[in-house]
Amino acid sequence: MKLDEPNxxxxxxxxxxxxxxxxxxxxxxxxxxxxLHAVEPAPRRAWWWPLVAGAATAFVFFVSYLRFATNEPIxxxxxxxxxxxxxxxxxxxxxxxxxxxxxxVSSSRRxxxxxxxxxxxxxxxxxxxxxxxxxxxxxxxxxxxxxxRDRAVLMARAQTELIRVQQEDDSKESGPYExxxxxxxx
Amino acid sequence: MAAGTMLANEAVAPxxxxxxxxxxxxxxxxxxxxxxxxxxxHHDAEDVTQETFVRxxxxxxxxxxxxxxxxxxxRIAWRIALxxxxxxSPMTMDDLEERGEEARSLAVPADEVVLEQHLHGLLGPxxxxxxMKLRAPxxxxxxxxxxxxxxGAILGINETAVRSRLFRARAILREKLAARLGKQL
Numbered sequence: 001m002k003l004d005e006p007n008x009x010x011x012x013x014x015x016x017x018x019x020x021x022x023x024x025x026x027x028x029x030x031x032x033x034x035x036l037h038a039v040e041p042a043p044r045r046a047w048w049w050p051l052v053a054g055a056a057t058a059f060v061f062f063v064s065y066l067r068f069a070t071n072e073p074i075x076x077x078x079x080x081x082x083x084x085x086x087x088x089x090x091x092x093x094x095x096x097x098x099x100x101x102x103x104x105v106s107s108s109r110r111x112x113x114x115x116x117x118x119x120x121x122x123x124x125x126x127x128x129x130x131x132x133x134x135x136x137x138x139x140x141x142x143x144x145x146x147x148x149r150d151r152a153v154l155m156a157r158a159q160t161e162l163i164r165v166q167q168e169d170d171s172k173e174s175g176p177y178e179x180x181x182x183x184x185x186x
Numbered sequence: 187m188a189a190g191t192m193l194a195n196e197a198v199a200p201x202x203x204x205x206x207x208x209x210x211x212x213x214x215x216x217x218x219x220x221x222x223x224x225x226x227x228h229h230d231a232e233d234v235t236q237e238t239f240v241r242x243x244x245x246x247x248x249x250x251x252x253x254x255x256x257x258x259x260x261r262i263a264w265r266i267a268l269x270x271x272x273x274x275s276p277m278t279m280d281d282l283e284e285r286g287e288e289a290r291s292l293a294v295p296a297d298e299v300v301l302e303q304h305l306h307g308l309l310g311p312x313x314x315x316x317x318m319k320l321r322a323p324x325x326x327x328x329x330x331x332x333x334x335x336x337x338g339a340i341l342g343i344n345e346t347a348v349r350s351r352l353f354r355a356r357a358i359l360r361e362k363l364a365a366r367l368g369k370q371l
Contacts, residue, residue, distance in 0.1 A: 008364050012356065015305040019313070020328025024218040024232065032210050035236050036243055 202246035205255075210239055213256050216331050217263045220340075223325040224267040226310070234270060238263040257339035260332070264322075264340050305363075312362050320355040323348050 134142065145152045200208070214235060221234035241262055242249070252258050313321060326337045334348040341348070 008360055008367070011305055011367075012360055012363055015309045016324075016328045017330075018306055019309055020219065020223060020325075020330065022219055022222045022231075024215060024235070025228065028218060028232065028235065029210055029214050031232070032214055032236050032239050033207065036206070036210070036239055039240055039243060 200250075202249045205249040206239065206242055206246055209242070209249075209255050209259060213259050214239070216256065216329065217259055219329050219331075220260050220263045220326065221267045223329065224264070224271050230270060231267075234263055234267045237266050241266075254339065257336055260336070261340045261342075264326075308363065308366055309359075312359055315362075316355055316358060320351050320358070323351045324355040324359075327352055 217238050218231050218235045221238075222228070222231035225231050225234065238259055242259060249255070313324065316324065322341055323334075323337050326332050326340060327334070332340075334345050334352070338345045338348045
């Protein structure tokens with residue numbers, strides 16, 4: 001056989017044709033369709049899950065920011081963020097402050113309240129129930145003390161002295177009976 | 187009127203499942219041959235063919251938007267087959283028996299059968315020795331259903347590049363074949 005260039009081209013062409021000639025085994029389509037029916041179609045991807053994931057992530061970042069940026073428990077920050085009606089203790093404290101009662105507070109205590117104003121402003125109503133509001137007489141007394149402080153101090157000292165004297169008299173009268181009861185005396 | 191036309195179109199338009207089933211009937215043979223051209227093994231080629239249609243099933247709702255279903259499926263099959271291709275694919279006993287039957291059934295003179303078998307035995311290693319850049323278009327060009335444009339769509343290159351690579355691959359094969367046949371004949 002003479003192997004010139006056209007012959008080689010023909011041989012190569014025939015060989016390449018034969019190289020690609022292949023037939024699948026019978027029933028390929030049926031097997032493919034059977035497998036497709038056996039495979040469950042992919043569930044439709046929910047379009048809203050990225051939104052939910054983003055919102056959840058933003059909420060986590062917000063809570064983390066409140067927790068670490070303010071460096072205090074999260075419930076305090078949330079309590080401050082949400083407006084609440086003024087409690088009774090807060091009303092009472094404001095009333096005392098209006099009438100100058102803050103002068104009585106010592107300097108050390110005043111400085112401590114100035115350092116932590118936010119803690120004092122937040123009442124812990126669930127842990128420390130607030131006392132009853134001032135009665136009308138107490139309010140009148142507070143106004144009187146604020147207006148006539150010196151006279152009130154004198155009256156308070158006199159009243160204290162009177163009470164002390166009365167207590168001493170009472171103790172003198174009841175003293176012998178406590179030491180030697182009459183029914184035991186012989 | 188418009189609503190009625192829309193309803194009629196919806197009734198006529200085939201669903202994704204119907205499109206896929208039609209694609210199985212129309213293109214499964216080509217997909218098998220694309221897979222076989224790489225793997226050279228019947229079992230692997232059938233596995234790849236089935237896997238190709240299973241992957242197409244994942245996009246069943248978008249099948250009506252695909253312009254060239256044949257090229258799209260062939261491209262999927264090509265990629266799956268490339269992923270599965272072992273470094274060296276040994277010839278199985280099934281393949282050997284099949285080739286023997288094919289040779290015996292050919293109604294041609296015995297010397298031509300011998301030469302053709304000899305060529306076929308030479309061509310496989312020669313094609314395998316080509317670089318992938320040249321081998322891929324050459325192997326796909328052996329499938330008569332695929333035009334250079336289709337091959338370009340499968341490989342992601344343009345038609346001119348396909349023709350150029352085919353020319354270079356054939357030239358290399360021609361040289362090697364001439365050298366081998368010149369030695370042996």
